[in-house]
Amino acid sequence: xxxxxxxxxxxxxxxxxxxxxxxxxxxxxxxxxxxxxxxxxxxxxxxxxxxxxxxxxxxxxxxxxxxxxxxxxxxxxxxxxxxxxxxxxxxxxxxxxxxxxxxxxxxxxxxxxxxxxxxxxxxxxxxxxxxxxxxxxxxxxxxxxxxxxxxxxxxxxxxxxxxxxxxxxxxxxxxxxxxxxxxxxxxxxxxxxxxxxxxxxxxxxxxxxxxxxxxxxxxxxxxxxxxxxxxxxxxxxxxxxxxxxxxxxxxxxxxxxxxxxxxxxxxxxxxxxxxxxxxxxxxxxxxxxxxxxxxxxxxxxxxxxxxxxxxxxxxxxxxxxxxxxxxxxxxxxxxxxxxxxxxx
Ligand SMILES: C[S@@+](CC[C@H](N)C(=O)[O-])C[C@H]1O[C@@H](n2cnc3c(N)ncnc32)[C@H](O)[C@@H]1O
Numbered sequence: 001x002x003x004x005x006x007x008x009x010x011x012x013x014x015x016x017x018x019x020x021x022x023x024x025x026x027x028x029x030x031x032x033x034x035x036x037x038x039x040x041x042x043x044x045x046x047x048x049x050x051x052x053x054x055x056x057x058x059x060x061x062x063x064x065x066x067x068x069x070x071x072x073x074x075x076x077x078x079x080x081x082x083x084x085x086x087x088x089x090x091x092x093x094x095x096x097x098x099x100x101x102x103x104x105x106x107x108x109x110x111x112x113x114x115x116x117x118x119x120x121x122x123x124x125x126x127x128x129x130x131x132x133x134x135x136x137x138x139x140x141x142x143x144x145x146x147x148x149x150x151x152x153x154x155x156x157x158x159x160x161x162x163x164x165x166x167x168x169x170x171x172x173x174x175x176x177x178x179x180x181x182x183x184x185x186x187x188x189x190x191x192x193x194x195x196x197x198x199x200x201x202x203x204x205x206x207x208x209x210x211x212x213x214x215x216x217x218x219x220x221x222x223x224x225x226x227x228x229x230x231x232x233x234x235x236x237x238x239x240x241x242x243x244x245x246x247x248x249x250x251x252x253x254x255x256x257x258x259x260x261x262x263x264x265x266x267x268x269x270x271x272x273x274x275x276x277x278x279x280x281x282x283x284x285x286x287x288x289x290x291x292x293x294x295x296x297x298x299x300x301x302x303x304x305x306x307x308x309x310x311x312x313x314x315x316x317x318x319x320x321x322x323x324x325x326x327x328x329x330x331x332x333x334x335x336x337x338x339x340x341x342x343x344x
Contacts, residue, residue: 136162
């Protein structure tokens with residue numbers, strides 16, 4: 001501190017304040033092995049859209065990014081990427097291991113079925129935006145079904161993985177390197193944001209930003225870990241003391257990424273989404289039966305797995321089962337504004 005005062009003797013108050021802010025930011029982000037903040041300056045690399053027409057990866061000037069497949073689906077990216085945690089890029093290998101487990105296959109199987117039902121009601125070859133879509137686990141089946149899918153994610157590594165997986169499956173998905181703070185403008189038939197809200201501090205208008213990307217008549221699918229389901233899981237795996245601790249904890253542990261996250265309930269999310277003008281269509285539970293079965297051994301047996309998946313698909317939209325799973329999925333509709341006088 002003494003050394004800093006001497007060195008800063010020739011600076012104005014404003015400059016000293018700026019230096020202090022930078023030092024604090026360095027302290028916070030450098031001290032945590034899990035948190036990294038992409039600096040505003042120098043500019044981070046621009047979004048690596050599959051059809052990025054720019055050539056200079058470090059130029060901060062606006063550039064045109066293709067979103068979706070049609071040539072008119074373009075937007076100007078300003079070159080500023082919001083601060084994001086890079087814990088995801090660091091733990092991509094651990095995540096890939098998780099996605100191969102039977103319980104992850106249940107998670108994606110059930111969501112795949114719920115989303116398929118939504119798309120059937122929305123039309124053929126619809127436009128889909130997956131915000132924080134990562135390595136494209138939810139997006140790829142939709143692209144394979146012929147939909148026009150764009151994955152938005154701040155992590156270049158995860159987007160690269162999404163592209164690699166799509167190419168291997170013979171599908172096409174567009175990828176845009178961006179986040180909830182700088183979503184591409186436009187409207188989509190179906191917007192998804194799964195397991196991202198919990199990594200946000202809850203202060204920003206994330207639900208509003210997502211709602212504004214849904215065309216009238218379109219749908220939004222939100223998904224996150226169910227805080228109530230975690231209490232039951234702790235009870236089964238660790239006993240009553242562990243369950244009580246989980247119930248009282250301010251934040252939830254995230255094993256795969258070795259970090260913690262905000263607890264996001266479906267009720268709070270639903271009221272935020274309703275305030276943003278959306279109408280709830282359904283709450284779907286995920287990993288309901290799976291998490292009640294503490295012994296994982298039989299889940300690796302294909303015949304048992306099929307039975308478990310069939311049960312999960314039946315339970316996912318039934319009360320009260322849909323409230324006690326590992327995760328919740330909330331589907332909402334952007335109803336076209338009713339005409340004055342009540343005419344449809
Ligand atoms: C747990 S993964 C979920 C990936 C995918 N949605 C799924 O459910 O399979 C969280 C994802 O959120 C992304 N992410 C982190 N910060 C974000 C932000 N500010 N906006 C959008 N996505 C973000 C991460 O890069 C990562 O791909």
